[in-house]
Amino acid sequence: MELGLNTYKQHEQVDDNVTLGRISLNSAGMYKVMHLNGAEINAIPKNRTEQFLVGDWVALEPQADFDLINQRLPRYSTLGRLTGEGYHVQEKDAASNIDQLFICISMNKNFKSSRIKRYLYAFQKDDEYQTSLVLTKSDLNPESAEIAAQLADEFDIAVFATSSVTTEGIEGLRASILLGQTVSFYGNSGVGKSTLVNAVAQKEVMATSHISDKTDKGRHTTSSSRLILIEKGNFVLIDTPGIKSVGVGASDLAQVFPEIVQLAQNCHFRNCKHIDEPGCAVKAAVKNGTLERKSYDQFLQLQEESQSTQGYLDAKTAKKLSRKAEGKREAMSKRNYRKPPM
DSSP states (O other): OOTTHHHHHTTSOOOTTSEEEEEEEEETTEEEEEETTSOEEEEEESSTTOOOOTTOEEEEEEOSSSEEEEEEOOOSOEEEEEESSGGGOEEEEEEESOSEEEEEEEOSTTOOHHHHHHHHHHHOOTTTOEEEEEEEOGGGOTTHHHHHHHHHHHHTSEEEEOOTTTOTTHHHHHHTSOTTOEEEEEEBTTSSHHHHHHHHHTSOOSOOOOOOTTTSOOOOOOSSOEEEEETTTTEEEEEOOOBSOOBOOSOOGGGTOHHHHHHHTTSSSTTOOSSSOTTOHHHHHHHHTSSOHHHHHHHHHHHHHHHHHHHHHHHHHHHHHHHHHHHHHHHHHHHTOOOOOO
16 A cells, blocks of 8 residues: 555655655654555654654665654645643644544534534644544434534535444545545544544454443543554544644634624724624624624634634744744853953
8 A cells, every 4th residue: 555655746746766654653752654565663763853743754764673764754734733721832733644634523412513613713724634524423413414414504514424323424434535545533532533433444443432421421542643554445544642622723713603704894894803893793793683692702712712822822932032042142152252361
């Protein structure tokens, strides 16, 4: 199998004279690479300070019992998220060079449309990869098909209502993955991601755990990202750990709140924040009932959160650059220091 190399070549140029592989495991800075023949080998970066993501294509120099990573090839997509709060917020990347991202949301008693909007706002990157929504455990909701159709129309993305119990939607989901693509399934712990992937792969490729009757949630069954070959379907899966929370940074609110963006075109001020400005068409729509209050409230919440988070990230970057510049000045000062004559 070519590990998605043909798909990669549609985005980036590749030197065919170089031994290539993909990072298949990154566990606490310990790497494994997968060769085009499917063999998985321990790997050590030539530059020990360089960091790699699962999914990275790399140029290798095979040794006796390990591979030396000489170079990382350019990434055409990166899957990442924000973690933490305030000055502890940080951008955390989980995988690279993916073609499709399936956001998994369980249709159990914790099903919320607000969570869907938050996930789409955080992860949808139409310029890097295709995003689809997977509603898992559809057997728990008799209206799953209607809800899926409504969400597909609202967000203009593919939505799959699936059940690992009844196998509903599994075949359609499997058919949406093209030959040679690299895909990833992302969602909270306990949404049934592992069971779903096993059903799509038609093979036990991921461990599963039982759901707690008290919390209606499962446990983490994946502790680090991992690249897995799916032979039936000839595609590559990058499995990522389940997530507990999703932060949002600067992004395009139009993707998840198209109705508000459309209303905003009639606001009196072009830079209207839809909070207390006069002539706001969005607030007028909330008042007359044409826009749901809960949708408006979440819009304001995500807008404020994204602006705040971006401010923290910009401040951290500025602080880091300031420390770097101070270090350079200190080094130059020591270099130019001359001992006074005795």
